[in-house]
Amino acid sequence: MSALSDANDKQKVLKALENERRAKVKKAKGAAGSNKKKQKEAAAAVEAVFDKKKAEIEANYASASAPPSDKDSSALASVMSSTAIADPEPEPKPEADPAAAKREKARLKKMKKKQKEQQEQAQIESDMANAGPSNREVESDAIISENKFRENNLEIMDVEADGHCLYRAIGHYLSKSHEEVRVLAAGFLESNSDSFTPFLSEEDGTFEEYVAKVRKSAEWGGELELRALSNGLKRRIKIYNSSKTPIMIGESFGEEDELKVSYHRYYYDLGEHYNVVRNKVGV
Numbered sequence: 001m002s003a004l005s006d007a008n009d010k011q012k013v014l015k016a017l018e019n020e021r022r023a024k025v026k027k028a029k030g031a032a033g034s035n036k037k038k039q040k041e042a043a044a045a046v047e048a049v050f051d052k053k054k055a056e057i058e059a060n061y062a063s064a065s066a067p068p069s070d071k072d073s074s075a076l077a078s079v080m081s082s083t084a085i086a087d088p089e090p091e092p093k094p095e096a097d098p099a100a101a102k103r104e105k106a107r108l109k110k111m112k113k114k115q116k117e118q119q120e121q122a123q124i125e126s127d128m129a130n131a132g133p134s135n136r137e138v139e140s141d142a143i144i145s146e147n148k149f150r151e152n153n154l155e156i157m158d159v160e161a162d163g164h165c166l167y168r169a170i171g172h173y174l175s176k177s178h179e180e181v182r183v184l185a186a187g188f189l190e191s192n193s194d195s196f197t198p199f200l201s202e203e204d205g206t207f208e209e210y211v212a213k214v215r216k217s218a219e220w221g222g223e224l225e226l227r228a229l230s231n232g233l234k235r236r237i238k239i240y241n242s243s244k245t246p247i248m249i250g251e252s253f254g255e256e257d258e259l260k261v262s263y264h265r266y267y268y269d270l271g272e273h274y275n276v277v278r279n280k281v282g283v
Helices: 005-029 037-062 072-083 099-130 135-146 165-174 178-191 195-197 209-214 223-233
Strands: 154-159 237-240 248-250 257-267 272-281
Touching: 005 099, 072 237, 135 154, 135 237, 135 257, 154 195, 165 178, 165 223, 165 272, 178 195, 195 209, 195 223, 223 237, 223 248
Parallel strands: 237 257
Antiparallel strands: 154 272, 237 248, 257 272
């Protein structure tokens, strides 16, 4: 075999070796992760192996006076197999932080709970939208329409439902607290026991017990207390309801300075309720 043929074979072997070296270096760096120092060390280890193999090939071709007859077909495969090196071990993954895992689990649980609440709220809103008007809405609309609130520039002002609603509604006009209005009602009842005692039932207890509840408790007020307040204040009280005709208490006191309230049967699930009726703000 000619020297030219030997030179060509040598170039083929070295070129194949170089390609293999580049591939191995790239793979070693990838296995080392993002640490630059470890990448450099891994690449250097691969380079050292391939430098040794290259030197061996150079020496073999330099010392051989006559290459074997089958060198053309087998030299490349023989050298490539002899240069194979084990793939570098991948960097071990860091152990998971238990605290971080716990926080992530809590975050996912919280997010799932929030999503569930949002879905439930959306369902409630959908059900309400499709349920039609409630008894409360129907009754309030009837009070407004039957008594021509819009034509008379009147509106309903909500009063807290805590057992003191009647006294709060009257107190709105007097600029007094519900406690003060209770004292006024109880005082007039007490001073006119003969006029009010006949209207009590056995369930109300004695007259003294009844007056004590009016003065200091959360017992609801009703017609008896409205009459006591009307007479004690000498002012007419006009009670709007879902019918066309409001109820008048103390009508003899005249329309001037009358106190206006609305009476609701279905405003709250607990039972009867009173609100303030006032002139529309800004009208």
